Amino acid sequence: xxxxxxxxxxxxxxxxxxxxxxxxxxxxxxxxxxxxxxxxxxxxxxxxxxxxxxxxxxxxxxxxxxxxxxxxxxxxxxxxxxxxxxxxxxxxxxxxxxxxxxxxxxxxxxxxxxxxxxxxxxxxxxxxxxxxxxxxxxxxxxxxxxxxxxxxxxxxxxxxxxxxxxxxxxxxxxxxxxxxxxxxxxxxxxxxxxxxxxxxxxxxxxxxxxxxxxxxxxxxxxxxxxxxxxxxxxxxxxxxxxxxxxxxxxxxxxxxxxxxxxxxxxxxxxxxxxxxxxxxxxxxxxxxxxxxxxxxxxxxxxxxxxxxxxxxxxxxxxxxxxxxxxxxxxxxxxxxxxxxxxxxxxxxxxxxxxxxxxxxxxxxxxxxxxxxxxxxxxxxxxxxxxxxxxxxxxxxxxxxxxxxxxxxxxxxxxxxxxxxxxxxxxxxxxxxxxxxxxxxxxxxxxxxxxxxxxxxxxxxxxxxxxxxxxxxxxxxxxxxxxxxxxxxxxxxxxxxxxxxxxxxxxxxxxxxxxxxxxxxxxxxxxxxxxxxxxxxxxxxxxxxxxxxxxxxxxxxxxxxxxxxxxxxxxxxxxxxxxxxxxxxxxxxxxxxxxxxxxxxxxxxxxxxxxxxxxxxxxxxxxxxxxxxxxxxxxxxxxxxxxxxxxxxxxxxxxxxxxxxxxxxxxxxxxxxxxxxxxxxxxxxxxxxxxxxxxxxxxxxxxxxxxxxxxxxxxxxxxxxxxxxxxxxxxxxxxxxxxxxx
Amino acid sequence: xxxxxxxxxxxxxxxxxxxxxxxxxxxxxxxxxxxxxxxxxxxxxxxxxxxxxxxxxxxxxxxxxxxxxxxxxxxxxxxxxxxxxxxxxxxxxxxxxxxxxxxxxxxxxxxxxxxxxxxxxxxxxxxxxxxxxxxxxxxxxxxxxxxxxxxxxxxxxxxxxxxxxxxxxxxxxxxxxxxxxxxxxxxxxxxxxxxxxxxxxxxxxxxxxxxxxxxxxxxxxxxxxxxxxxxxxxxxxxxxxxxxxxxxxxxxx
Numbered sequence: 001x002x003x004x005x006x007x008x009x010x011x012x013x014x015x016x017x018x019x020x021x022x023x024x025x026x027x028x029x030x031x032x033x034x035x036x037x038x039x040x041x042x043x044x045x046x047x048x049x050x051x052x053x054x055x056x057x058x059x060x061x062x063x064x065x066x067x068x069x070x071x072x073x074x075x076x077x078x079x080x081x082x083x084x085x086x087x088x089x090x091x092x093x094x095x096x097x098x099x100x101x102x103x104x105x106x107x108x109x110x111x112x113x114x115x116x117x118x119x120x121x122x123x124x125x126x127x128x129x130x131x132x133x134x135x136x137x138x139x140x141x142x143x144x145x146x147x148x149x150x151x152x153x154x155x156x157x158x159x160x161x162x163x164x165x166x167x168x169x170x171x172x173x174x175x176x177x178x179x180x181x182x183x184x185x186x187x188x189x190x191x192x193x194x195x196x197x198x199x200x201x202x203x204x205x206x207x208x209x210x211x212x213x214x215x216x217x218x219x220x221x222x223x224x225x226x227x228x229x230x231x232x233x234x235x236x237x238x239x240x241x242x243x244x245x246x247x248x249x250x251x252x253x254x255x256x257x258x259x260x261x262x263x264x265x266x267x268x269x270x271x272x273x274x275x276x277x278x279x280x281x282x283x284x285x286x287x288x289x290x291x292x293x294x295x296x297x298x299x300x301x302x303x304x305x306x307x308x309x310x311x312x313x314x315x316x317x318x319x320x321x322x323x324x325x326x327x328x329x330x331x332x333x334x335x336x337x338x339x340x341x342x343x344x345x346x347x348x349x350x351x352x353x354x355x356x357x358x359x360x361x362x363x364x365x366x367x368x369x370x371x372x373x374x375x376x377x378x379x380x381x382x383x384x385x386x387x388x389x390x391x392x393x394x395x396x397x398x399x400x401x402x403x404x405x406x407x408x409x410x411x412x413x414x415x416x417x418x419x420x421x422x423x424x425x426x427x428x429x430x431x432x433x434x435x436x437x438x439x440x441x442x443x444x445x446x447x448x449x450x451x452x453x454x455x456x457x458x459x460x461x462x463x464x465x466x467x468x469x470x471x472x473x474x475x476x477x478x479x480x481x482x483x484x485x486x487x488x489x490x491x492x493x494x495x496x497x498x499x500x501x502x503x504x505x506x507x508x509x510x511x512x513x514x515x516x517x518x519x520x521x522x523x524x525x526x527x528x529x530x531x532x533x534x535x536x537x538x539x540x541x542x543x544x545x546x547x548x549x550x551x552x553x554x555x556x557x558x559x560x561x562x563x564x565x566x567x568x569x570x571x572x573x574x575x576x577x578x579x580x581x582x583x584x585x586x587x588x589x590x591x592x593x594x595x596x597x598x599x600x601x602x603x604x605x606x607x608x609x610x611x612x613x614x615x616x617x618x619x620x621x622x623x624x625x626x627x628x629x630x631x632x633x634x635x636x637x638x639x640x641x642x643x644x645x646x647x648x649x650x651x652x653x654x655x656x657x658x659x660x661x662x663x664x665x666x667x668x669x670x671x672x673x674x675x676x677x678x679x680x681x682x683x684x685x686x687x688x689x690x691x692x693x694x695x696x697x698x699x700x701x702x703x704x705x706x707x708x709x710x711x712x713x714x715x716x717x718x719x720x721x722x723x724x725x726x727x728x729x730x731x732x733x734x735x736x737x738x739x740x741x
Numbered sequence: 742x743x744x745x746x747x748x749x750x751x752x753x754x755x756x757x758x759x760x761x762x763x764x765x766x767x768x769x770x771x772x773x774x775x776x777x778x779x780x781x782x783x784x785x786x787x788x789x790x791x792x793x794x795x796x797x798x799x800x801x802x803x804x805x806x807x808x809x810x811x812x813x814x815x816x817x818x819x820x821x822x823x824x825x826x827x828x829x830x831x832x833x834x835x836x837x838x839x840x841x842x843x844x845x846x847x848x849x850x851x852x853x854x855x856x857x858x859x860x861x862x863x864x865x866x867x868x869x870x871x872x873x874x875x876x877x878x879x880x881x882x883x884x885x886x887x888x889x890x891x892x893x894x895x896x897x898x899x900x901x902x903x904x905x906x907x908x909x910x911x912x913x914x915x916x917x918x919x920x921x922x923x924x925x926x927x928x929x930x931x932x933x934x935x936x937x938x939x940x941x942x943x944x945x946x947x948x949x950x951x952x953x954x955x956x957x958x959x960x961x962x963x964x965x966x967x968x969x970x971x972x973x974x975x976x977x978x979x980x981x982x983x984x985x986x987x988x989x990x991x992x993x994x
Contacts, residue, residue: 565837600841
């Protein structure tokens with residue numbers, strides 16, 4: 001039984017023509033026997049239910065095989081090719097057999113209960129699908145049930161045996177093999193708990209809990225509170241930990257060493273555990289050093305497998321459309337901007353030809369449908385270009401000025417802030433479920449007149465757009481009421497017509513900024529929605545919440561268009577890529593995933609944070625991603641290569657705000673420690689360009705140059721920084737709620 | 742916020758000491774002192790609920806005492822009700838796969854504000870006016886109050902903060918104003934609107950608070966404020982929400 005065991009999920013991936021290996025995060029099917037069975041059995045074309053039966057059948061086969069019931073396996077396999085009725089009978093038969101297992105019954109009962117309660121809100125699912133998910137869950141739960149691996153009291157012996165071995169190994173291998181400690185520890189502990197050996201579990205924990213790495217201590221604290229099997233049942237995160245496989249990257253030499261050691265001993269319990277619950281991604285090359293390993297580890301499921309990050313990502317920007325600029329302004333002549341027609345015709349042609357060359361890294365213009373530019377959008381773009389000519393060039397010698405907006409008297413209720421792109425409006429979301437909008441400029445906020453008054457105005461006049469606005473109720477700020485829980489995120493649309501807000505009540509609301517009323521409530525998450533973000537072109541928006549998925553919506557569809565599922569814990573932060581083709585999500589499971597909007601696939605997984613990720617920022621050129629988390633570090637990622645290229649240490653508390661300057665030269669980060677820090681991102685990315693990536697392993701040695709990259713630290717008066725925004729001229733705006741302690 | 746002020750251990754009851762220890766074990770070091778009380782209240786409520794449920798199960802099973810199985814069953818049932826956890830990962834992956842198979846819909850050009858069909862929006866008024874007053878005689882000084890009736894507009898998600906105004910229709914007998922004195926008109930204004938009269942954002946179409954001429958109101962009457970949508974409303978009220986470059990066939994979407 002050399003084949004590594006898998007749950008039934010990856011059989012799906014085998015069937016699909018595209019290699020969607022990332023959509024479920026479990027390992028690839030490496031055992032060939034099961035897939036051989038799959039291909040040999042006649043799969044009818046139209047039978048979706050038949051395929052599901054086949055899957056559960058394969059799962060049962062694996063189960064029988066694992067328990068060494070080889071005759072049953074043969075019989076089942078023989079009959080599986082023939083008729084389905086018998087299969088379902090044998091399925092029930094073995095289902096009954098499964099039910100006898102310790103805890104299996106209660107598990108399946110509970111999982112059925114949890115499925116049906118969860119299935120209710122999803123009205124789009126047919127009953128067949130629900131039942132299929134039911135069966136699959138039963139099977140996977142049972143398959144991954146912790147079976148007894150020998151005598152529980154000897155677990156400590158096994159573990160210390162392994163520990164001694166690893167400590168005796170050569171230095172270069174020791175760091176890599178030490179990665180084994182944590183996942184093995186957790187799985188062995190959970191196994192003891194699951195099989196009701198409470199005392200042994202506690203003793204095991206006490207003896208070896210303290211040895212683990214410091215960044216796992218929070219997880220261990222949660223673990224030590226779980227001493228009974230019943231505690232495990234409600235805990236989704238641990239269930240996921242159990243069913244998904246912890247990924248370790250070990251060099252081939254170290255792996256051989258380990259394998260040889262474990263297989264030569266007679267009680268190879270640890271080897272069994274490794275095979276069942278861990279996925280070892282072997283690479284050829286130099287073993288990694290401790291610091292390299294430390295920088296990449298920390299997430300719930302270990303690191304990301306290498307092939308996960310090999311999908312091609314189109315990180316380039318979309319071409320700007322050509323816009324005619326009216327030539328009556330004198331000041332426009334000086335600059336030579338893309339798209340602006342020059343007075344001499346020949347120059348315009350040369351501009352046109354330059355922009356025709358396609359960036360190989362950029363997606364096609366029509367890869368995803370995008371809204372066309374309206375006249376008002378074109379006017380906006382012209383304003384944008386005019387403003388950008390007055391933009392200050394930032395750099396290490398030329399730091400931006402920072403303007404800090406402190407929210408007074410918010411009583412720590414300020415939970416979200418957003419600025420419009422032209423910095424004219426500011427929205428704040430509060431814990432009392434209101435959203436307030438302020439005008440940053442002296443111009444007051446006006447809403448459209450009522451129908452009666454609109455009838456009276458002169459519709460033919462030139463300034464009709466001004467006349468429809470109601471002067472009588474103009475005010476500095478407006479309050480939007482509608483949510484029934486704290487508002488955790490606000491996001492303006494790029495055309496300044498709409499505002500999105502997401503809240504603990506599970507809805508995302510779209511507000512009109514013309515009338516300051518609520519237009520739509522998007523219901524889909526039934527749990528708090530932690531973050532929402534409009535696409536840079538409008539129309540699409542993404543939201544992420546406690547139900548561990550991010551959803552892509554369009555403003556004119558009441559149901560989501562895409563569901564990005566794969567995280568092991570809540571999705572806390574969601575951002576669009578500047579070309580609107582990809583969405584980045586940061587999560588409490590300490591990973592960042594990049595999703596393709598076109599087909600919902602996960603194209604990148606970035607691990608390395610040691611705490612929940614709370615802020616994300618794409619660089620303006622689309623190539624890099626910066627992320628901040630509760631561990632106070634900002635990590636920089638190269639999207640194209642899928643690697644970590646920088647680590648910025650300095651903050652001492654959670655980083656909730658990250659923004660790149662308009663040309664990407666400076667990265668600003670704001671945190672709960674009441675500071676805003678500016679980092680030299682040009683330098684951070686430049687250093688990387690010249691390095692040798694060693695693409696096979698993808699392991700870079702990160703220089704510890706946070707101090708060189710830090711350009712400035714600016715303290716506020718006891719106000720944590722909630723949001724950062726660079727104006728079009730590169731002035732930095734910051735916002736936070738003043739907290740008096 | 743206040744820093745945690747630990748009462749001296751001697752004066753703290755044992756339950757609270759246990760709770761403090763639990764919080765410390767879970768790594769929580771800073772909390773307001775009231776948190777202990779709240780946690781204890783929660784514990785007490787939870788345990789009594791479980792034990793009561795267990796008692797019901799044990800009498801149902803005709804047992805003389807409550808035993809561990811009853812408690813276990815009670816806990817399991819409560820967990821499903823009160824502590825609902827998000828759906829399991831397999832399920833999510835499944836529905837994600839289904840949802841992600843359909844291609845992204847094409848975007849129709851020039852359709853005005855891109856919103857879902859009206860049924861799914863919160864833009865409809867949640868009441869409508871019935872026809873206005875009956876025939877009016879020329880005697881002066883009489884109020885005719887439009888009859889308001891609350892019609893249930895087609896099923897749409899109602900905002901939690903908005904209540905439906907309820908009205909007692911006024912009997913507009915042709916007669917003297919005296920007949921009004923005996924009647925009390927009550928119109929319940931949704932509380933959010935009452936509160937936000939000064940601010941400008943009710944959550945539904947703009948309404949105006951209209952004051953009926955107070956000179957006609959006798960001593961016993963209360964002031965009538967009715968929410969009336971302005972005269973040329975009914976069909977057009979939805980157009981309030983739109984920019985005026987809208988298309989007429991918006992509702993056909």
